[in-house]
Amino acid sequence: QISEAEVALFSVPSYACQRRTTRDNHNSNLTDALSLLAENAELNNEDGRGVAFRRAAALMKALPTQVISMSQLRGLPCLGEHSLRVIKDVLENGVSSEVESTKQSKRYKALKILTGIFGVGAKTADRWIREGIYNLEQLRDSGQTLNRAQKSGLEHYDDLNEPVTKAEADAIGEIVQKAVDSVLTGSQVALTGGFRRGKLTGHDVDFLITHPEEGKEVGLMPKVVAWLESQGFLLYQKTTRNSYLESKDGPARPASNMDRFERCFSIFKLTKGKEQESTQPEEQNDLKTKDVLRPHMQVDTDQQLCELSKNYQMEAASHKIWRAVRVDLVVSPISQFAFAVLGWTxxxxxERELRRWAGHEKNMSLSSHALFDNTQNKYLRATSEEEIFAYLGLEYIPPSERNA
Ligand code: TTP
Ligand code: MN
Ligand code: MN
Ligand code: MN
Structure with missing residues (x-):
């Protein structure tokens, strides 16, 4: 038994952007439970509930030690009645009964499987479930019309649900850099998203592309995509043009959290083992290539060629030589680059908390394009993330500590 006096109380600021949240989490039993309920709420289009659970989970993630007693949580922000009930359940029983029953539910399982298809959101999944579709087999049998993204998503389902490693992200980064160099000299590529925060794996790889000379970046994306396509690197791509300049509401009041940069949602075809290539000695690579190629070159008849091709295809299918990886590309003009990097990291x-802080505490509007001061009625220019935090009156939080 631990007396209340021996249990340290935590003091934590209420906005996630005021806190340093590293990848190291002392309360994963609690954050896993709260995150699952957040995810379930989001899958059911209950956004308010989703955010409440996300905030509670983020708060627990930021605590410096493991929570062992409810009394330690007294006075902490972000913990609503429902979240406290879940935490209490986990602390007392090891698991939350609500989390366990959610995990077991037919609806949750189906929502997870169906939204695991790239291009399928909560609304589509809900409609399919109402039509009796709970898994991929039933979806295939149903004859539902799928759009181009969903067809690709279904085709590469297993690959896209397998976490992307940092090594794979770096290999793709090299390809993107090569693409960008080939179409416009001087262009720069920055890794953003979870990998910039130091995560070891991700669900995709995010890149931001710019050029030091303002205006040079216009029309860059279609050229980059065409180059990638010509080299056979793309299994799927959908490019959306920049709609920032023509938008009526202006950057101060974005219609949604979606930004308006020129962007490309894509699926890359990444050759396996490519990410390890540079760590292998040259000679070893040469030997392997020769060993593999030699028998292929001694082909005398069409029949032999056919056999060989069949063998090759079976070989390729059994240990596939490439995998599909989701990649997001975004192009930003240099004048907005700092905001874009901050917004995409x-x-x-x-991000949500940064915007809430800006609006509620500073009377400013922050987007991935700009920061507008509503009191002074002017835009605040910045060329670095540090400057943006300073404008917002926040201590600078480096990417590795934005894992809220
Ligand atoms: P994600 O790639 O969805 O998330 P992540 O990289 O943090 O994690 P994961 O490993 O699962 O990929 O989004 C990265 C950032 O991009 C996120 O902070 C939000 C931002 N973003 C936008 O600004 N606009 C958008 O339309 C989208 C989809 C993301
Ligand atoms: Mn620690
Ligand atoms: Mn990402
Ligand atoms: Mn992404």
Missing amino acids: GSKLF
Whole structure:
């Protein structure tokens, strides 16, 4: 038994952007439970509930030690009645009954499987479930019309649900840099998203592209995409043009959290083992290539060629030589680059909290394009993330500590 006096109380600021949240989490039993309920709420289009659970989870993630007693949580922000009930359940029983029953529910399982298809959101999944579709087999049998993204998503389902490693992200980064160099000299590529925050794996790889000379970046994306396509690197791509300048509401009041940069949602075809290539000695690579190629070159008849091709295809299918990886590309003019980097580094909750802080505490509007001061009625220019934090009156939080 631990007396209340021996249990330290935590003091934590209420906005996630005021806190340093590293990847090291002393309360994963609690954050896993709260995150699952957040995810379930989001999958059911209950956004308010989703955010409440996300904030509670982020708060627990920021605590410096493991929570062992409810009394330690007294006075902490972000913990609503429902979240406290879940935490209490986990602390007392090891698991939350609500989390366990959610995990077991037919609806939750189906929502997870169906939204695991790239291009399928909560609304589509809900409609399919109402039509009796709970898994991929039933979806295939149903004859539902799928759009181009969903067809690709279904085709590469297993690959896209397998976490992307940092090594794979770096290999793709090299390809993107090569693409950008080939179409416009001087262009710069920055890794953003979870990998910039130091995560070891991700669900995709995010890149931001710019050029030091303002205006040079206009029309860059279609050229980059065409180059990638010509080299056979793309399994799927959908490019959306920049709609920032023509938008009526202006950057101060974005219609949604979606930014208006020129962007490309894509699926890359990444050759396996490519990410380890540079760590292998040259000679070893040469030997392997020769060993593999030699038998292929001694082909005398069409029949032999056919056999060989069949063998090759079976070989390729059994240990596939490439995998599909989701990649997001965004192009930003240099004048907005600092805002774009900040906006695309995440985490999603950290971003949401930054915008809430700006609006509620500073009477400013922050987007991935700009920062507008509503009191002074003017835009605040910045060329670095540090400057943006300073404008917002926040201590600078480096990417590795934005894992809220
Ligand atoms: P994600 O790639 O969705 O998330 P992540 O990289 O943090 O994690 P994961 O490993 O699962 O990929 O989003 C990255 C950031 O991009 C996130 O902070 C929000 C931002 N973003 C936008 O600004 N606009 C958008 O339209 C989208 C989809 C993301
Ligand atoms: Mn620690
Ligand atoms: Mn990402
Ligand atoms: Mn992304």
